[in-house]
Amino acid sequence: MSILEKLRVKPLEWIEDKLDGPVFRWLDTRQLPWEEVYRETRDYRRVAQAIKTMEIRGAPAIGVAAAYGLALAAYYSEARSVDELLARLEEAYKVLASTRPTAYNLFWALNRVMSKAREAAKHKGVDGIVREVIEEAKKIHIEDVEANIKLGKIGAKLIEDGDTILTHCNAGALATAGYGTAEGVMRAAIEEGKRIKVIATETRPLLQGARLTVWELVKEGIEVRLITDNMVGYVMYKGLVDKVIVGADRITVDGYVANKIGTYTIAVLAYRHRIPFYVAAPTSTFDLSLEGDSIPIEEREADEVRTILGKLLITVPDVPVYNPAFDITPPELVTAIITERGIVTPPYTQSIRKLFKD
């Protein structure tokens, strides 16, 4: 049984035993927790749309999905020459890369598959390149799960029996290829026999905490309590939180962390209350080309704020809003970053470079 078959939740799947050729299948996280809807396609443009509209969300999951997008583009390109195939892949790359600007794993995965294709083009024909592209996408998928599991085990050392862990948004099975980063650490701690409780923030505007994290944790029998985003200060003030663990969408070489909007607020509060603030992310989230708070922040459409998931208008129509999808937490607020290669701590300018040299 492969590592992918062992996953309890399969948010992303590449299915090959189909008559008309392989399909990419995903759990539409926008329908959770109301319905468990799986969608599938053979068209990379549909994958791009699923990323853009956040049917697939969470930096690692976006990376894996984008890689499979290129795999679909390759398989169904109908290219008759290597050059034509590479041109089709370039087109698909552009469409997939323009979906969301912040999550680094997207670019990391796309670039990795493209490098593989270009490398293969030096000595293989169309079919050979297509096979290599598909294999690389599958490898990225499996490696993501393996990295999560490793990262979880490493991070679990930081968790003590009886801890209450606050998390934001969803950095669980539904944000990755299936195990989770922040939630991966929780899962590993539980597998080690530690008893933990979780406080999940609802995470407006798109409510990933209320919809996804709670759904995922309840499904696995992990004790969870839901709060609104503005209750973080209160639960910390009351001494109800031992640790914070969140995921990340991009981390710079000097330890600035882009993650779901609201993360910075939680980090400031954790700092004031002397609560450890941990970021859990695979090394594919690190952008070694950027430093400081220079990470591009996606601004999404205003109706995400004016409504609840497009279902209920909660304010005056057309009122101006801010809707940054992410914020940046500076390194001085981050106690440690947990990766599959080990835990890094301040000063990050040194520890992160060391992580990538080893």
Place this chain on the structure above:
Amino acid sequence: MSILEKLRVKPLEWIEDKLDGPVFRWLDTRQLPWEEVYRETRDYRRVAQAIKTMEIRGAPAIGVAAAYGLALAAYYSEARSVDELLARLEEAYKVLASTRPTAYNLFWALNRVMSKAREAAKHKGVDGIVREVIEEAKKIHIEDVEANIKLGKIGAKLIEDGDTILTHCNAGALATAGYGTAEGVMRAAIEEGKRIKVIATETRPLLQGARLTVWELVKEGIEVRLITDNMVGYVMYKGLVDKVIVGADRITVDGYVANKIGTYTIAVLAYRHRIPFYVAAPTSTFDLSLEGDSIPIEEREADEVRTILGKLLITVPDVPVYNPAFDITPPELVTAIITERGIVTPPYTQSIRKLFKD
């Protein structure tokens, strides 16, 4: 024209020219911004229900409504003796006082009307006491508007031309007898010719910021932008906020401020970003009998968090939640408190006592 007739929004009204006796009328703020629904009653129990279910909300508004509740109880008591009338008023007092535990103005207003009734009972008959009770409720109403206007003028001195002010929940016309405390300061600044912009937090769970503050400010042509509660850190980090002004539900003798859940989080963030954090509240909000963070905090029903206003379930049914309606901001995070008698600053142990001695 009385001061009450001049108000643009009349959230609370005592109407006497009715054939079958006076009625108390209020704007049901739960229906905003979708519908402007006014309700009326002659039954004080209905007033209690309106306070409990937050058709009427905001500490000063709750105080005024409760006073009118006693006025209804007095007028419609059918008491044949002074003792019977006082007993009926005691009953009504208990019902009205048990609606919400945190807002101090509720107890302040109820006690003020009851003192008046007991005083009147020494030398007046049933009709005389009823008249006194009604007059006292009206006085509390008018004084609240006057205090707001005074407080607004005093607070406006702290506002500079061009300021962007962040506010939380609704401390406006819909939280008071009609002018507002935090929003009163904004209105007064604008009346002085200062140009201001407002950033309003949506204020989950009941979304008073998105529903009420935005509705009120848009109606008056004041420039406002809506954010989710977890964007406060981001907008401060980006330098988009010059000042914070919020209302209060209860303030202790040493300057601890109970206000809508989320206020403490905003105060911590303002402190980190060196942004002045102002509380605007009439002196009827001060509870001189309490100190430290001993203010009772109301815990409301779980479905307020699990749903959006009972209209949309956003998580797994029955997941446990925390739902404190308020939090407490310690005095070291409060730059100043604006009242109708002047502005108090730290050390509050001295300045607040002085405010009540003058």
